[in-house]
Amino acid sequence: MLDAYLALEDGRVIEARGRAPGRTRGELVFTTAYTGYEESLTDPSYEEQVLTFSYPLIGNYGVRSERFESERIHPRAAIAREFTDEIVEWFNHEDVPAIDHIDTRELVTSIREEGAMNCGIAVGSDVTPGDATAELDQCISMSDHIDIGKRVTTVEHTTYGGANAEVHVALIDCGAKMSIVDSLVERGVAVHVLPYDTTPEMLTEVDPDLLFISNGPGDPANFEAAQTLVEEYTGEIPIAGICLGQQVVARALGGTTEKMNFGHRGVNQPVRDLDSGKVVMTTQNHGYTVGDPGETLNVCQINVNDGTAEGLTNRDLDVITRQYHPEAHPGPHDSFGFFDEVLEMTGQDTATETDSSSDRAVIADN
Ligand SMILES: NC(=O)CC[C@H](N)C(=O)O
Numbered sequence: 007m008l009d010a011y012l013a014l015e016d017g018r019v020i021e022a023r024g025r026a027p028g029r030t031r032g033e034l035v036f037t038t039a040y041t042g043y044e045e046s047l048t049d050p051s052y053e054e055q056v057l058t059f060s061y062p063l064i065g066n067y068g069v070r071s072e073r074f075e076s077e078r079i080h081p082r083a084a085i086a087r088e089f090t091d092e093i094v095e096w097f098n099h100e101d102v103p104a105i106d107h108i109d110t111r112e113l114v115t116s117i118r119e120e121g122a123m124n125c126g127i128a129v130g131s132d133v134t135p136g137d138a139t140a141e142l143d144q145c146i147s148m149s150d151h152i153d154i155g156k157r158v159t160t161v162e163h164t165t166y167g168g169a170n171a172e173v174h175v176a177l178i179d180c181g182a183k184m185s186i187v188d189s190l191v192e193r194g195v196a197v198h199v200l201p202y203d204t205t206p207e208m209l210t211e212v213d214p215d216l217l218f219i220s221n222g223p224g225d226p227a228n229f230e231a232a233q234t235l236v237e238e239y240t241g242e243i244p245i246a247g248i249c250l251g252q253q254v255v256a257r258a259l260g261g262t263t264e265k266m267n268f269g270h271r272g273v274n275q276p277v278r279d280l281d282s283g284k285v286v287m288t289t290q291n292h293g294y295t296v297g298d299p300g301e302t303l304n305v306c307q308i309n310v311n312d313g314t315a316e317g318l319t320n321r322d323l324d325v326i327t328r329q330y331h332p333e334a335h336p337g338p339h340d341s342f343g344f345f346d347e348v349l350e351m352t353g354q355d356t357a358t359e360t361d362s363s364s365d366r367a368v369i370a371d372n
Pocket residue numbers: 051220221222223224225226248249250251291292293294295
């Protein structure tokens with residue numbers, strides 16, 4: 007058996023069972039999602055974080071790559087009450103430290119009370135509590151990870167979907183989940199996945215009908231290039247954003263973003279649409295939020311629990327964003343219609359073309 011220690015910013019060092027060895031550090035967060043562990047673990051937005059599952063048994067329906075949202079596990083380490091042997095094999099294969107046999111109820115309660123905090127983890131046959139503390143001592147704050155985008159983005163322009171499509175979407179990959187690409191491609195458009203630091207000049211070459219800013223890890227303030235694109239293209243072509251995308255769009259159009267206490271991570275966050283009054287259940291994974299939306303954007307949806315901005319819009323400028331994840335994976339499908347709403351801004355009626363069987367998008371022949 008491997009020894010394991012988790013050192014917390016509040017001074018505690020907790021002993022656990024080691025399942026996959028290694029030493030690492032990161033921001034300790036939790037998700038309340040009870041399924042969808044493959045999707046969560048491969049969601050690039052978890053880069054530089056240590057993910058705690060509040061649901062006690064993780065790995066119980068295996069590990070299948072069809073459900074991955076990217077090519078690798080992104081959290082630096084994973085914590086659960088109990089991991090199955092099959093998921094532990096995956097952690098070992100990817101060199102991601104994992105610990106279990108820990109009181110995750112207590113841990114989640116601490117994060118709720120004290121906020122997301124830094125932690126250090128040491129797992130191995132000869133590790134000590136001091137090894138975990140040494141990792142914690144080297145842990146920097148999330149906003150100091152200024153180059154986080156570089157670690158999660160595509161390095162080159164990749165096109166998905168029909169090469170003959172009428173509508174071309176530029177998806178700025180700040181750490182995009184593959185389900186966002188799938189959701190667009192199944193509506194018959196071509197998706198150009200572009201690096202997070204794409205410049206306005208590079209975007210001119212693609213000549214897109216829609217600019218879409220993806221989800222992504224860390225502080226939205228560290229995605230200045232994407233912000234510049236929004237500043238340059240607002241009013242020229244329609245603009246959409248999901249999660250970090252909403253935050254970047256808000257910052258570009260005069261709004262502010264701020265760090266939340268422990269964020270929203272799970273698959274049952276209630277969101278109210280202010281026009282219709284309708285409430286939907288949503289998938290979420292974020293630690294920052296839009297504070298002041300600024301003069302240009304209107305808040306069109308709010309979180310029922312805490313009133314934070316879940317949707318922003320400016321109908322005249324054709325801008326529409328969501329703080330939650332309409333693409334789901336994991337979680338409820340209530341908000342798939344967001345993609346139809348977004349593509350309507352390009353003049354394409356895609357609602358009738360949608361095939362929700364959701365086969366993985368294929369790369370187009372350029
Ligand atoms: N899923 C995301 O895009 C997360 C956005 C941002 N990194 C946050 O934590 O708020």
